[in-house]
Amino acid sequence: MPHSRPRTAPVRRTLACAAALGGLVAATGCGGSPSASAADDTLSVGVLFPGSLSDDGFMESAYLGYRRAAEKHDGTITFSKVEQVTTADYEQALVRFATASDLVISLGGQTDAAVRKVAARFPDVKFAEIGGPADGKPTANLALYDPQQAEAAYLSGAASALVTKKGTVAFVGGAELPAIVNAAGEFAKGAKAADPAVRVLAPQYVGDFNDAAKAKQSALADYGAGADVLGQILNLGHRGLAQAATQSGGFVIGGPIAHPCSADAAYAGYVETDIGAEIEYAADHLAADTWKAESVHFGLTFDEPHNDIVLCGDAPAATTKKLDELKAKIAAGDITTR
Structure with missing residues (x-):
């Protein structure tokens, strides 16, 4: 998809877990859109799911949106994920995504400290946190999405x-x-x-x-x-x-x-x-080159x-x-x- 302004070329990534997130504990897993293009202009999104994708709760609701976004942007954005990550491994997972992604998304307020620390280390990478502190403030490259x-x-x-x-x-x-x-x-x-x-x-x-x-x-x-x-x-x-x-x-x-x-x-x-709507929102704006480090409140007041x-x-x-x-x-x- 063409972009209205130049951007840093994405680092090439593989969808294989061993290459993308091999240093994490064995309980983690990753994956991506199986038909995603490997073309040079393909964008990349990495998503940290601290919990299980089948938890019938926050993480699964978000994962449903992840799947919708991957299908919608197939060929334009490559999606990768990791799930069931322990607190001690949040930072490592985010760093690995940041070295190979245009946008990194973390789920849950429990990731707030780690994502802020890693975002500061990678100022040229976009970050989004879903479900962080209600009074949190975005930074130059970190957007905050409030699922209300x-x-x-x-x-x-x-x-x-x-x-x-x-x-x-x-x-x-x-x-x-x-x-x-x-x-x-x-x-x-x-x-x-x-x-x-x-x-x-x-x-x-x-x-x-x-x-x-x-x-x-x-x-x-x-x-x-x-x-x-x-x-x-x-x-x-x-x-x-x-x-x-x-x-x-x-x-x-x-x-x-x-x-x-x-x-x-x-x-x-x-x-x-619908937690997953926020992953879709981030991906849509990344694809359109309109992504901003903003604070967005979803829920009943959203469009x-x-x-x-x-x-x-x-x-x-x-x-x-x-x-x-x-x-x-x-x-x-x-x-x-x-």
């Missing part, structure tokens, strides 16, 4: 307050990161906006987005304290919440990927958040809204109306969640 997890949590809190039978709800987060703490606060605000009388328990942080056993313990504690509906930001860990809900007769608000309500009776509904709430069962008309009212206020900017 706090907004999704607000909707989750509102839905929890509207479906609870016991008048008590709670939130479980994977780690006590700034973005997750902010989301927990918005969960409480959303619950109170929907029903000022609802009781919101103090948030719990599992310490691991993927530990289902620990998540189950946290959920059982909340159900034991009187809650019957839980909001969450977890990856594989949400399975533990569903187990606890079934055991305790409670419910969970799932997401960011929605499933048929018949799939698991433990879920009272789902908050949908194409990427958050929604789906309730299971036959929700009363008043419940649906209240959720629609809150969504409209967020989209209009009357309610802010960051």
